[in-house]
Amino acid sequence: MSIKDVAARSGVAFQTVSKVLNGKGSVTPATRERILAAVAELGYVPDAQARSVRTRTTATIGVITIDFSNTTIAQHVVGIEREARRHNRDVIITSVDEQGSDCERSLRILRERRVDGIIVNAPAVEDREDIAELLRTGPPTVSLHHLPGDNHTLVHSDGRASALLPVRHLLALGHRRIAMVTGWSARRISHVRHQAYVQALEEAGIDYDPALVEEGRWDVDEAYRATHRLFDRSGDITAVFAQNDQMAIGVLSALHDRGLRVPADCSVIGCDDIPIATQTIPPLTTVRVPFYEAGETAVRVLLALLAQDTSQPQTDSDQAPRDVVLPVHMVYRSSTGPVPE
Amino acid sequence: MSIKDVAARSGVAFQTVSKVLNGKGSVTPATRERILAAVAELGYVPDAQARSVRTRTTATIGVITIDFSNTTIAQHVVGIEREARRHNRDVIITSVDEQGSDCERSLRILRERRVDGIIVNAPAVEDREDIAELLRTGPPTVSLHHLPGDNHTLVHSDGRASALLPVRHLLALGHRRIAMVTGWSARRISHVRHQAYVQALEEAGIDYDPALVEEGRWDVDEAYRATHRLFDRSGDITAVFAQNDQMAIGVLSALHDRGLRVPADCSVIGCDDIPIATQTIPPLTTVRVPFYEAGETAVRVLLALLAQDTSQPQTDSDQAPRDVVLPVHMVYRSSTGPVPE
DNA sequence: CTGTTAGCGCATTCAC
DNA sequence: GTGAATGCGCTAACAG
Numbered sequence: 001m002s003i004k005d006v007a008a009r010s011g012v013a014f015q016t017v018s019k020v021l022n023g024k025g026s027v028t029p030a031t032r033e034r035i036l037a038a039v040a041e042l043g044y045v046p047d048a049q050a051r052s053v054r055t056r057t058t059a060t061i062g063v064i065t066i067d068f069s070n071t072t073i074a075q076h077v078v079g080i081e082r083e084a085r086r087h088n089r090d091v092i093i094t095s096v097d098e099q100g101s102d103c104e105r106s107l108r109i110l111r112e113r114r115v116d117g118i119i120v121n122a123p124a125v126e127d128r129e130d131i132a133e134l135l136r137t138g139p140p141t142v143s144l145h146h147l148p149g150d151n152h153t154l155v156h157s158d159g160r161a162s163a164l165l166p167v168r169h170l171l172a173l174g175h176r177r178i179a180m181v182t183g184w185s186a187r188r189i190s191h192v193r194h195q196a197y198v199q200a201l202e203e204a205g206i207d208y209d210p211a212l213v214e215e216g217r218w219d220v221d222e223a224y225r226a227t228h229r230l231f232d233r234s235g236d237i238t239a240v241f242a243q244n245d246q247m248a249i250g251v252l253s254a255l256h257d258r259g260l261r262v263p264a265d266c267s268v269i270g271c272d273d274i275p276i277a278t279q280t281i282p283p284l285t286t287v288r289v290p291f292y293e294a295g296e297t298a299v300r301v302l303l304a305l306l307a308q309d310t311s312q313p314q315t316d317s318d319q320a321p322r323d324v325v326l327p328v329h330m331v332y333r334s335s336t337g338p339v340p341e
Numbered sequence: 342m343s344i345k346d347v348a349a350r351s352g353v354a355f356q357t358v359s360k361v362l363n364g365k366g367s368v369t370p371a372t373r374e375r376i377l378a379a380v381a382e383l384g385y386v387p388d389a390q391a392r393s394v395r396t397r398t399t400a401t402i403g404v405i406t407i408d409f410s411n412t413t414i415a416q417h418v419v420g421i422e423r424e425a426r427r428h429n430r431d432v433i434i435t436s437v438d439e440q441g442s443d444c445e446r447s448l449r450i451l452r453e454r455r456v457d458g459i460i461v462n463a464p465a466v467e468d469r470e471d472i473a474e475l476l477r478t479g480p481p482t483v484s485l486h487h488l489p490g491d492n493h494t495l496v497h498s499d500g501r502a503s504a505l506l507p508v509r510h511l512l513a514l515g516h517r518r519i520a521m522v523t524g525w526s527a528r529r530i531s532h533v534r535h536q537a538y539v540q541a542l543e544e545a546g547i548d549y550d551p552a553l554v555e556e557g558r559w560d561v562d563e564a565y566r567a568t569h570r571l572f573d574r575s576g577d578i579t580a581v582f583a584q585n586d587q588m589a590i591g592v593l594s595a596l597h598d599r600g601l602r603v604p605a606d607c608s609v610i611g612c613d614d615i616p617i618a619t620q621t622i623p624p625l626t627t628v629r630v631p632f633y634e635a636g637e638t639a640v641r642v643l644l645a646l647l648a649q650d651t652s653q654p655q656t657d658s659d660q661a662p663r664d665v666v667l668p669v670h671m672v673y674r675s676s677t678g679p680v681p682e
Numbered sequence: 683c684t685g686t687t688a689g690c691g692c693a694t695t696c697a698c
Numbered sequence: 699g700t701g702a703a704t705g706c707g708c709t710a711a712c713a714g
Contacts, residue, residue, distance in 0.1 A: 052706095070415075394690050
């Protein structure tokens with residue numbers, strides 16, 4: 001079932017069918033009708049592969065992503081898919097494991113498929129210089145996290161603010177002994193938030209105390225254990241900042257098990273604003289991070305990059321790599337309160 | 342950069358390169374080496390599109406899915422991608438909205454791309470006869486939920502057991518006034534679980550009381566409100582079955598706000614076993630539903646279907662549609678306990 | 683073992 | 699306005 005069958009059915013040459021289907025050239029309304037009718041009757045569907053071979057463009061965006069079974073990562077991917085769809089682009093997903101070891105394979109697959117561009121959603125490779133280099137040899141790429149080298153296009157939310165805001169909020173409530181459960185220390189965002197935490201404390205004239213920091217590895221159960229470690233060590237903690245909401249849930253659970261009331265005895269603040277943050281016990285004060293928007297923005301930036309590549313760049317500055325930072329903001333619920341007496 | 346460039350570089354005809362790259366025919370080790378060397382030096386990557394045009398197979402699986410930003414739906418998709426990758430298949434994602442109105446478009450896109458098969462992950466279309474019919478005209482399809490007509494291949498978890506098990510557990514603990522927060526009533530699974538709930542009660546000689554059922558629409562906030570409606574109406578409830586964990590979290594929150602202790606005053610049981618179920622307050626007794634496995638199984642079944650299509654079917658019975666049902670099982674944590682005095 | 687001939691479905695250029 | 703010729707990158711059958 002091809003363009004030729006349609007041509008035969010409508011009594012024209014197959015090239016004419018091609019014109020009608022692409023809206024190119026000029027065709028008599030009469031024959032146009034006949035062709036369209038034949039298309040409908042035959043249920044003809046054009047072959048995107050064959051078209052791609054000719055046009056040398058696939059209208060496809062490749063995505064390299066880690067496991068997206070948790071909400072925040074999934075929102076990135078969903079945002080990408082939606083925005084791509086709006087621009088009539090298809091999306092091919094390739095996954096990499098937590099170590100990013102499959103990344104070369106993913107890249108190869110996407111190159112074989114001649115994707116127009118790639119969006120990287122794999123913090124696992126944020127420090128892999130080999131991957132970053134490999135990426136430079138392929139189609140235009142936008143990353144949702146850091147990549148080695150300074151000529152990559154990045155789209156991400158404001159990592160510093162996502163820690164500055166909540167810690168400042170706790171400080172404003174009078175807290176001085178503020179603990180932190182960090183993400184996986186192998187990830188840059190954990191350190192960025194760590195630094196912002198230190199900075200916020202300094203702003204308030206408080207010395208950094210490493211005893212108040214434990215690693216939760218983004219994991220709800222590990223955060224539970226981390227919280228116990230913190231309180232076993234420092235009984236005077238009055239607030240905990242968890243670097244994501246998932247871990248904040250583990251923190252709430254641990255505090256509950258220790259008989260500490262939130263926020264009366266201890267405040268808890270998270271980060272991300274996942275859907276269930278409204279119904280934790282108590283509802284979680286947190287930072288809203290725009291994951292969908294990040295995915296959508298990445299697509300728009302990538303498309304702009306592609307358009308720029310084909311048109312004649314006026315000056316070199318047009319090609320300057322960009323770094324889009326999306327703002328975050330506080331969401332106040334009831335897991336935070338004034339410091340206890 | 343094509344196969345011809347490689348041929349020129351290694352001094353052979355381009356067809357010979359094709360043979361080497363595909364392991365077909367026989368080639369002198371010497372020339373083979375030369376060709377492989379040229380491939381490496383040039384960084385040649387074959388064009389999957391062009392190959393597809395010839396071979397009339399794309400090694401691609403299309404996925405039609407609703408928004409997968411919640412864990413359970415995402416696990417389906419992740420399972421699909423992983424298993425497809427293991428079988429060297431690529432995955433194209435197309436999303437449909439909650440009403441399934443984009444489904445025709447998705448299907449068209451996947452047909453244009455000549456995907457080998459399709460996996461449907463969109464409960465939104467489970468009662469759409471038009472879509473089901475359309476699906477029959479396309480490539481082989483496996484659905485992760487019901488579809489109208491009885492000749493579709495289905496892969497899903499045991500919906501009845503996912504309600505029978507938890508309700509029986511509550512009954513065994515002595516509960517008699519067991520409330521239920523249902524999913525969205527527009528979805529079949531809500532009704533399947535509703536029926537199983539009624540059946541479990543009947544087994545215990547308890548009459549069904551509609552006052553004990555409220556709709557939570559799969560939503561954490563709506564489940565919170567539904568719980569208040571239930572208890573405003575019936576003060577004697579001693580246990581609540583939420584049709585998914587997300588809603589169970591809303592139930593826990595509502596009970597907490599009403600000053601009811603879980604499980605001392607009221608037991609709560611969920612369904613799905615999402616990751617944070619271990620750290621809710623209290624940790625949630627629930628039913629483990631194998632979402633990853635469902636996605637993986639769907640791919641395997643689809644691949645089997647494709648293999649069967651190409652080989653000569655011995656008898657008609659070989660083509661019989663299948664209905665794979667994955668087992669579920671209880672996970673006991675501390676949100677359930679014996680009925681209070 | 684190698685190269686030749688053929689054609690997949692489509693878009694584009696240029697005659698008519 | 700329409701169709702013939704041409705080629706995209708590749709695989710497959712066959713001839714040398």
